[in-house]
Amino acid sequence: MHRVVALVRAPQSTFELGCAAQxxxxxxxxxxxxxxxxxxxxxxxxxxxxxxxxxxxRQGLDALGRADTVIVPGWLPTEVPPSPAVVQALRxxxxxxxxxxxxxxxxxxxxxxxLLDGREATTHWAQAEEFAACxxxxxxxxxxxxxxxxxxxTSAGAGAGFDLCLHLVRKDQxxxxxxxxxxxxxxxxxxxxxxxxxxxxxxxxxxxxxxAPLLEWVTGRLGDPVTLEDMAAHAGLSPxxxxxxFADQLGTSPGQWLLTQRIAAAQDLLExxxxxxxxxxxxxxxxxxxxxxxxxxxxxGTTPGAYRRAFRxxxxx
Numbered sequence: 001m002h003r004v005v006a007l008v009r010a011p012q013s014t015f016e017l018g019c020a021a022q023x024x025x026x027x028x029x030x031x032x033x034x035x036x037x038x039x040x041x042x043x044x045x046x047x048x049x050x051x052x053x054x055x056x057x058r059q060g061l062d063a064l065g066r067a068d069t070v071i072v073p074g075w076l077p078t079e080v081p082p083s084p085a086v087v088q089a090l091r092x093x094x095x096x097x098x099x100x101x102x103x104x105x106x107x108x109x110x111x112x113x114x115l116l117d118g119r120e121a122t123t124h125w126a127q128a129e130e131f132a133a134c135x136x137x138x139x140x141x142x143x144x145x146x147x148x149x150x151x152x153x154t155s156a157g158a159g160a161g162f163d164l165c166l167h168l169v170r171k172d173q174x175x176x177x178x179x180x181x182x183x184x185x186x187x188x189x190x191x192x193x194x195x196x197x198x199x200x201x202x203x204x205x206x207x208x209x210x211x212a213p214l215l216e217w218v219t220g221r222l223g224d225p226v227t228l229e230d231m232a233a234h235a236g237l238s239p240x241x242x243x244x245x246f247a248d249q250l251g252t253s254p255g256q257w258l259l260t261q262r263i264a265a266a267q268d269l270l271e272x273x274x275x276x277x278x279x280x281x282x283x284x285x286x287x288x289x290x291x292x293x294x295x296x297x298x299x300x301g302t303t304p305g306a307y308r309r310a311f312r313x314x315x316x317x
Contacts, residue, residue, distance in 0.1 A: 001033075001034065001035065001036050002034060002035050002036070002068045002069065002172060003035075003036045003038070003066060003067050003069070004020065004025075004035050004036070004037050004067065004068065004069045004070075004071060005037075005038045005040055005059075005063050005064055005066070005067035005069070005070055005071070006020050006021070006037070006038070006039045006040070006070075006071045006072075006073050007040055007041070007061075007064065007070060007071070007086070007089075007090075008039055008040070008041050008047055008055070008057060008073065009041060009042065009047065009082075009086075010041075010047045010048040010049070011048045011049055011050050011076065012047055012048070012049045012050070012055065012073075012074065013049070013050050013073065013074040013076060013104070013158070014049050014050065014051045015158045016073035016074035016103045016104050016106070016158050017039070017073040017074070019073065019103055019158065019161035019162050019165055020037070020071045020073050020161070020165060021039075022162075022185060023162065023165035023169060023181065023185075024037045024069075024071075024165065024169075025037030028180075028181065028184050031181065034172070034173055034177070038059060038063055038067075039055075039059065040057060040059040040060060040061060040062075040063035040064065041057040041059075041060070041061075042060065042061055042083060042085060042086055043060070044057055044058050044059060044060050045057065050076075061085060061086065061089040064089045064090070064092070064093040064098070065089075065092065065093060065096065067093055067098045068097075068098060068099065069098060069099045069100075069101060070090065070093050070094075070098050070099070070100045070101065071101045071102070071103065071106075071165075072090075072100075072101070072102045072103070072106030072109045072110060073102075073103045073104075073106055073161065074103060074104050074105045074106050074158075075102075075105045075106045075107075075108045076105055078105050078108045078131075081108075081112050082109050082112050082113070086109070086113075087112055087113045087114075090109065090110065090113040090115065091113050091114070091115070094113075094115055094151065094152070099150070099151055099152070099153070099168075100115055100151070100152050100153075101152075101153045101154070101155075101164065101168070102123075102153070102154045102155065103155050103158065103160075103161035103164065103165075104123065104124050104155065104156065104157050104158050104160075104161060105123060105124060105127055106154075107122070107123040107131065107154045108123070108127075108134070110152065110154065111134070111135040111138055115152050116135065116137075116152065116154070117135075117137045117138060118137060118138075118139070119138065119139060119147075119149060119152065120138075120139045120141050120147050120149075121138050121139070121140060121141070122141050122142060122143075122144050122145075122147050122154050122155065122156050123140070123142070123154060123156065124156055124157040124158075125142050125143070125156065125157070126157075128140060128142035144156065145160040145163050145164070146160055146163055146164040146167065148164070148167065148168075148171075153168070162185075166178055166181065166182055169181055173311070174267070174271050174310070174311030175264055175267035175268055175271065175311075176267075176268055176272060176311070177311075179268070210249070211235075211245055211249050211250065213235075214231060214234060214235045215257075217234055218231060218258060218261070219261060222261060222265050222283070222284050222285045223282060223283050223284065223285050224285065226258065226285070228242070228243075228254050228255065231254055231258075242254060258285075259295070259299075260299075262284045262285050262286055262295075263286075263295055263296070263299050263300070265283070265284040266280050266281070266284045266286060266292060266295075266296075266304070267307065267311075269283065269284070270304055270307055270308040270311070270312070271308070271311045271312060277289035277292055277293070277304055277305075280292065289304075292304055
């Protein structure tokens, strides 16, 4: 059982805490429970929230020492730094092997603890200027949804907290388990961390131009050699206009989106079947086992064989 501990302080944002609690703290019928979720604070007792009610938090900072993952779900107001005790507790948890994660303004707490020095990180775009001024040793990327270094991860605004948490589940438990969690939450199963935090509102002419029918059409034929021109023709758009729609609506390019879907489909087949790599590559449009290996190495930092060994047991194990 992977133990996740959220560190809160008053006034706590309930949405950011809810992101972590919903992903890691809910038992779902038909899905094995892989996480134990707890909440702690520096001084146990009532903790005020921005929602106008108090939470009763019974655990203190010593809970961080038992965590496999520590989550800081926001840190407001950002101008009030964590106490020396909190800073030390975060450092100690990290040095003992815990993965330390922030959602939205929680990156400020991680930065105060020195866990982001010399590393790329992100936070809510509206707090980026303040963050950059306070922590010049952190390589802030204010445009992306999340940044994951393995031992430390940061996410952008509150909604991106769901993306990061589901990404972590995907890393821990495999694509199929994460997809089932996301499906029960009625959430998209995976968004790449490099997608943009914020895109300009669509032009009026684009409001009815949702890409959903095209995405469904492409997803149903991942094994076919679908090109940008094929996608544009099916949507009745020029390739340039299609690329602009993808950037506006999904924050990525058609080619990158298609590659992400193919890799995700390959992950699912590796988890759920005994198909050889060549067959999986053909079914997902990745052409060959060699190309499948190359794409896995680039996107996931592992091999298809290692991925299969890690997650082949399935969601019911």
